[in-house]
Amino acid sequence: MISLRHFRQILDKFLKSPTAGDSRVQVVLPNGEFYDIKGIELMQNKLVGVRESHRLVITVKPEIWRMGKVLKKL
Numbered sequence: 778m779i780s781l782r783h784f785r786q787i788l789d790k791f792l793k794s795p796t797a798g799d800s801r802v803q804v805v806l807p808n809g810e811f812y813d814i815k816g817i818e819l820m821q822n823k824l825v826g827v828r829e830s831h832r833l834v835i836t837v838k839p840e841i842w843r844m845g846k847v848l849k850k851l
Contacts, residue, residue, distance in 0.1 A: 814835055
């Protein structure tokens with residue numbers, strides 16, 4: 778699990794590159810399937826006594842069009 782603050786630090790590093798700023802954003806599941814991000818919402822937890830009072834929820838949908846194989850991680 779990563780916090781939203783840490784997530785922003787990671788995104789800020791990516792956004793320094795013009796190439797990364799225009800790249801497609803996807804989520805890969807443990808079984809290797811890729812999904813496109815459909816939406817991001819901030820939600821408040823209703824449970825009492827939990828550490829996190831809010832959560833960032835990323836909603837995904839199946840790929841609209843399949844990209845080619847990944848050549849390498851940069």
